[in-house]
Amino acid sequence: MADEMVDPLGTRPMYRTVKASRLYEQIVQQVEDSILQGQLKPGDQLPAERDLAQRFGVSRTAVREAVKALCEKGLVEAQSGRGTFVTKPSSQAMWQSLDLMVRINKREGSAHLAELRAVLEPEIAALASPRIEEQLLSTMRETVATMDRSLHDPEAYIEADLDFHLALAEAAGNPLILSLLDSIVGLLREQRGRIFKVDGGPERGQFPHKRILAAIERRDPDAARDAMRAHLQQVREDSAYPESSKSKPIS
Numbered sequence: 556m557a558d559e560m561v562d563p564l565g566t567r568p569m570y571r572t573v574k575a576s577r578l579y580e581q582i583v584q585q586v587e588d589s590i591l592q593g594q595l596k597p598g599d600q601l602p603a604e605r606d607l608a609q610r611f612g613v614s615r616t617a618v619r620e621a622v623k624a625l626c627e628k629g630l631v632e633a634q635s636g637r638g639t640f641v642t643k644p645s646s647q648a649m650w651q652s653l654d655l656m657v658r659i660n661k662r663e664g665s666a667h668l669a670e671l672r673a674v675l676e677p678e679i680a681a682l683a684s685p686r687i688e689e690q691l692l693s694t695m696r697e698t699v700a701t702m703d704r705s706l707h708d709p710e711a712y713i714e715a716d717l718d719f720h721l722a723l724a725e726a727a728g729n730p731l732i733l734s735l736l737d738s739i740v741g742l743l744r745e746q747r748g749r750i751f752k753v754d755g756g757p758e759r760g761q762f763p764h765k766r767i768l769a770a771i772e773r774r775d776p777d778a779a780r781d782a783m784r785a786h787l788q789q790v791r792e793d794s795a796y797p798e799s800s801k802s803k804p805i806s
Contacts, residue, residue, distance in 0.1 A: 568594040578613050582621035583628075585611075590630055590641060597643040601631065668742055669791050673784070675735065676720065680767060680783040681776035683726035694722045695768055702764065706757045713747045719764060723771070750793045759789055 568589040589595045601607065601622070608615045622639055625631040633639045701715035717740055724736040750756040763786030770778035 578611075578617040579620035579624060582607075582611055582613065582617060583624045586621070586625060587628070587630060595641050597641050599641045601639040601641070603638070665746070665794065668739065668746065669787070669794070671739070672790075673787050675732075676723075676787060677780040677783040679724050679727050679732060679736070680771070680779035682729070682732075683723045684771050684774050684776040684779045686728045687723075687726035687771055687774075691722045691726045692771065695719055695771065698722065699761070699764055699768055702757070702761055706761075709748065709751045712757055713744060713751065716747055716760070716764075717743060723767075726771075746790070746794065750790065753793045756793045759793065760786070763789055 568585075586595070586601070595601075602610065604615050604618050604622070607618045611618065622631065622633060626633055626639075629642060631639050632642045698715040698719040702712050702719075705711035705715065720743070721733070721736060721740070724733045727733070750760070763782055766782035767779060767786060770776075770782050
């Protein structure tokens with residue numbers, strides 16, 4: 556049975572020495588448990604590598620592998636010259652996984668992304684309708700106005716488009732929904748970049764954006780859901796156009 560290691564100060568998490576193969580995984584599990592139980596909080600600094608090795612009764616190599624795995628999970632961040640710190644909950648790890656899945660097979664990945672949006676975003680719009688606060692409603696109005704002004708400015712248009720959808724996700728009032736949508740922002744930015752090259756794509760995108768906004772302003776979840784579905788269908792149709800025959804240069 557593993558020995559308990561008790562911190563003499565009584566203020567730090569207690570760890571058990573590990574005595575099996577794949578030691579670093581057991582270290583990861585114990586540190587992760589400490590974070591989940593609130594013993595380690597965002598901003599807390601982990602002990603130095605040598606100190607952790609002594610606490611766990613393992614080599615510094617095992618500790619190094621564990622810290623690397625914790626970083627990949629998005630639970631800690633190693634800051635050069637400062638140390639390793641517990642991070643705030645974020646969608647970074649989810650984004651890395653989804654981004655990799657889409658990039659491995661771009662054709663299938665793009666189709667899967669479209670299906671994910673079709674499942675997720677109409678219901679986000681419906682949830683947001685009765686819950687949205689005036690500040691986020693103002694944000695949506697501003698993004699639509701920015702897109703109107705930026706039909707020939709890809710960067711400004713795309714960022715406003717993303718902000719429009721993220722404002723809806725935030726208005727839904729569910730942090731898991733916001734985290735999920737935030738995790739695919741990079742993929743959505745690429746998708747919008749391709750659509751912007753399609754002749755008339757930005758202009759076609761504005762009509763459903765305004766329908767969605769109008770439904771949200773009326774606090775009408777059914778209309779918001781339908782408008783978002785129409786918008787995503789238009790996105791899928793533009794995404795399917797061959798760039799060689801439908802594209803236009805970006806100026």
